[in-house]
Amino acid sequence: MTIIETRDLSKYYIFGSGLRVDALREVNLKIEEGEFVSFMGPSGSGKSTLLNIVGCLDKPSSGTVFIKGTEVDYRNSSSIVSLHRQTIGFVFQAFNLISTMSAMENVCYPMHFNRTSSSLQKQRATELLDLVGLGDRLNHLPSELSGGEQQRVAIARALANSPRLILADEPTGNLDSDTGKKIADLMRKINREQGVSFVITTHDPEMARTADRVVKLKDGKIAPEAF
Numbered sequence: 001m002t003i004i005e006t007r008d009l010s011k012y013y014i015f016g017s018g019l020r021v022d023a024l025r026e027v028n029l030k031i032e033e034g035e036f037v038s039f040m041g042p043s044g045s046g047k048s049t050l051l052n053i054v055g056c057l058d059k060p061s062s063g064t065v066f067i068k069g070t071e072v073d074y075r076n077s078s079s080i081v082s083l084h085r086q087t088i089g090f091v092f093q094a095f096n097l098i099s100t101m102s103a104m105e106n107v108c109y110p111m112h113f114n115r116t117s118s119s120l121q122k123q124r125a126t127e128l129l130d131l132v133g134l135g136d137r138l139n140h141l142p143s144e145l146s147g148g149e150q151q152r153v154a155i156a157r158a159l160a161n162s163p164r165l166i167l168a169d170e171p172t173g174n175l176d177s178d179t180g181k182k183i184a185d186l187m188r189k190i191n192r193e194q195g196v197s198f199v200i201t202t203h204d205p206e207m208a209r210t211a212d213r214v215v216k217l218k219d220g221k222i223a224p225e226a227f
């Protein structure tokens with residue numbers, strides 16, 4: 001089944017001076033369930049814009065996105081909230097953990113919004129933190145964890161509500177290359193073992209090599225040549 005489809009997706013910005021920047025130009029893309037896809041391309045080529053629109057964090061100027069065959073209605077906030085609660089998990093370059101909450105509390109956090117009972121939240125968060133290799137760091141604050149460990153917590157948090165799709169914007173961008181490789185391997189393992197689809201943006205050719213498919217962007221368009 002196709003998990004993401006975009007049809008003629010465009011995004012432009014118009015500045016006060018009348019200058020128009022085309023961040024995406026009629027992008028047509030299909031990503032199948034279970035795929036691990038990376039977006040690569042030079043700075044400003046549109047990778048984050050495409051990821052944000054697919055993840056319903058931003059609206060297109062024109063064109064359509066389908067998630068699991070259903071057209072996204074960007075004006076319908078309750079359908080967007082339900083996509084964010086149930087279908088899509090996010091991982092960010094800067095980890096974006098809540099600094100006053102422990103690893104366990106950070107992973108429990110998205111489950112509050114799904115009305116998961118407190119005991120189930122703790123059970124699932126423990127399992128997920130174990131899965132990402134942090135079973136012995138449950139009560140640590142983000143400031144007590146390394147960058148790689150913080151990103152592991154963020155991956156566990158992204159998995160909290162059992163999404164079918166994880167979108168990750170430069171997930172290894174703040175990490176040294178060894179730690180980045182371990183994070184890439186962890187995401188690949190979760191993809192293979194749990195069938196969760198991953199779409200990541202990256203500048204790192206090593207990270208891109210772990211993907212099933214590299215989508216190369218240039219000037220807001222998908223470049224036709226193989227990478």
Ligand SMILES: Nc1ncnc2c1ncn2[C@@H]1O[C@H](COP(=O)(O)OP(=O)(O)OP(=O)(O)O)[C@@H](O)[C@H]1O
Pocket residue numbers: 013021022023041042043044045046047048049050
């Ligand atoms: N909010 C915004 N307002 C105006 N222009 C924007 C905005 N967001 C992005 N752009 C422009 O859209 C284009 C695509 O930006 P985008 O962030 O998607 O690129 P990217 O490939 O992710 O870059 P990087 O690798 O540097 O993160 C760029 O020219 C950028 O300047």
